[in-house]
Amino acid sequence: MPTRSEKKVRLLHPPVYPESGIDWICKRLSRHLARLRSEEPDSIVQTDPGELDARVDDHEAGMDEADMDDLGADEDDLGLGARDIQRIRHRAKRIVARRKSANHKSLGHLASNRDKRARTALLRLAGMVPVKAIADEAKADELAASLHAEFPWMGAATTVVWHALRRGARAGRPTSVGPLLLHGPVGIGKTAWAHELSKVLDLPHCVIDAGQGLSSMILAGVERGWSDPQPGRPLQTVISSRIANPVIVVEEVDKACVMRTTSGVSLNFQSALLGLMEPGSARRWQCPYYRIGVDMSHLTWVLTANDVGLVPEPVRSRCEIVQLGDLSVEELSGFAERQATRLGLPEAAADAVRQAIERTATTGCRQRRFLTSTVFLCNALIANDS
Incomplete structure (x- = not known):
């Protein structure tokens, strides 16, 4: 689109x-x-x-x-x-x-x-770098409707995006949303929704999994003198796409930790995140790898968490927290049917998926979340191939 x-x-x-x-x-x-x-x-x-x-x-x-x-x-x-x-x-x-x-x-x-x-x-x-924008409020309505049609159970998050897009279009500003902090159960499609958001807005995106115990270097970059110097993932995305306002998704921000080097230097993921999310500091952000100032204030940040209470208060205070509920059998079934249609699966295969999902109505949420994760994984594979 x-x-x-x-x-x-x-x-x-x-x-x-x-x-x-x-x-x-x-x-x-x-x-x-x-x-x-x-x-x-x-x-x-x-x-x-x-x-x-x-x-x-x-x-x-x-x-x-x-x-x-x-x-x-x-x-x-x-x-x-x-x-x-x-x-x-x-x-x-x-x-x-x-x-x-x-x-x-x-x-x-x-x-x-x-x-x-x-x-x-x-x-x-x-010189001057392109930044995507939405022309008018009618187009903002259309994009939000498209996102909601794909993820109807994420309506609370989509509503926040819709209002932000309308405000930006009305003011003539570049497309920007958030920062958002999506709080909800495991396996309901928070990251898949963020990917669809970038697709609907025609913006590049990258996903950073804070739950892997990553240090601040993945965000800010690694300066020369270290064993593997490189720019951070957000700046890499801006450079590779040559678009100033990509969508940056940080998964499981509630599991981010503080790492220390052998010399005792603290590599705080949350501090690096704050430096990039806070508009004032993001506009004057200094890249440790390139050793030059870069305006990173145009990024859209989408953070996900399973337990918002574990997210540090400075991060929470800078985000709009969106509380999300569990995914129902009907909602998952509808999403799976749309993916089956996209994949061109035969009707027998689509029926098998539908029956497996319906059985979770009696076997409980854990099995349903496993199926949900499987469906979203298939969706991500489709997106990567397209």
Whole structure:
């Protein structure tokens, strides 16, 4: 399901610029100048050259290497004179020089050959980065309805999302929800719902299982000097997708623990999580791996817990807690039937699943949760294959 609209934001600070060549920048500026003249021919003729330069400067701020699709005609085909072309080429050289100087200040510590891969990856976030948004409240209604149709028993969580999407669309803000803390029994599909949320919103997502005893490094990253330096999973998701507002799912946050290195350094998962969830600190977040500031405030956080009482109060206070109930036989049966249809299972196989689910009405919740987990696992496999 395609996203409704798209904006752009700057994520890196100090700013990092695309390492575009002079010819590409000349084409961008030439096309922009020709468009200005075609839209406002009278005002352009009378405009002071310095003012015109300032207007083209505004365009430079939005230039992005990722937009290097068909740039259209060359300068000669745009009706530009020799003086125009000369000025544009001179300006393009200045832009390249300024960007090179700025990038040296921001990324000078990544100049060695061993840091080449890290620098190349980080340059994906240079300039302005796309951030998905929903165009209007009607589209927000449509997306929430789609999510509810797939997970009707998660209505409490979907309602929170629906209201957040409507507020964001009304204000013209990028798509963002939460942070949400989903509290409910094991095996009711909390993570599957979060995956479906990212799918409905056309956003990338990643899942981090805090119950595995992971340290803060999985969130914040590992700085150079450690045995396996790398950026954290949330930033990896932003870089790989080149989308500023992915959905980050943290499973079993109630089981997160504090780890210590052999030298006694504390690696607190909850502290790293707070630094990324709190809007103020997320906007000024410093990546220990790249050693540069990254605006991580556009992320949507969905946390899950089986016992919300075990979640530290600082985390709870920053989340909207959504209490969820157990999954009924009818709800699980309906979900399983939809998955069977997607898989194209024969009717006999679908009937066998349906009968197994119905038997849990008398055998108890534990067996039903096992079947639920199996169904959701199949759903995840379908999603990964698609």
